[in-house]
């Protein structure tokens with residue numbers, strides 16, 4: 001692995017956003033393409049961090065600071081990616097927390113890990129109405145819609161979003177993945193979702209399967 005990408009990985013792990021930005025600029029000056037920098041310098045280390053989080057070696061705050069550092073680098077590269085670079089990305093995910101629910105720590109973590117895995121992620125926020133999810137799926141031609149719910153009282157909103165997608169004629173065009181602490185695989189299946197993940201790294205695996 002090129003030294004500059006190794007350094008980028010170390011800066012991501014430390015959560016050193018200015019360091020990552022500096023290294024991304026240096027890599028561009030060295031002549032590496034934005035896509036190569038994204039894949040080798042940002043996505044690869046972030047994937048490793050996801051695995052270490054699942055193995056219990058790292059904790060939520062550490063993953064969040066690493067993901068923020070990774071996103072700082074992504075911010076420089078995004079405008080430089082060509083249309084063909086964008087087409088070679090893993091897929092587009094619209095993600096948000098369902099209506100009535102304002103919990104977003106887990107959803108943000110999932111969004112960051114998906115971005116770190118090379119997905120284009122559009123985060124529509126918290127307390128999101130079904131029609132807002134539908135509009136975002138339409139506008140961004142999403143491959144996956146990710147729905148997060150942390151309350152037993154807001155889990156039924158998954159069904160409302162699925163019904164709104166059906167009504168808009170979009171259900172067959174987008175895979176729906178659900179998650180959140182009270183959600184189970186059985187519940188996901190019951191409401192008709194295409195995928196369920198119990199944590200961020202699993203969400204990345206499930207998203208990859210859903211687009212493959």
Ligand code: B1M
Pocket residue numbers: 060095100101102103104105106107109110145146147148149150151152153177178179180181182196197198199200201203
């Ligand atoms: Co809330 N809250 N909360 N809360 N809160 C819980 C969820 C609760 C279990 C606490 C408890 O009573 N023990 C309880 C829910 C009970 C239930 O429904 N069964 C609860 C309650 C009751 C409430 C209020 C109603 C309290 C009140 O006002 N009376 C209220 C509701 C507000 C609302 O939403 N309308 C409320 C408010 C809040 C705060 C604002 C104070 C704050 C949220 C801050 C924020 O998110 N910005 C908060 C917090 C922090 C929690 C706890 C303590 C922690 C949640 C969290 O961030 N976990 C929580 C108790 C708990 O879970 N231990 C609790 C860390 C995070 C990394 O994990 O979110 O599970 P998690 O995400 C994981 C996975 O679930 C999964 O991957 C993530 C990463 O591994 N995942 C997905 C999540 N989304 C996914 C989507 C996917 C795939 C995987 O695909 C798309």
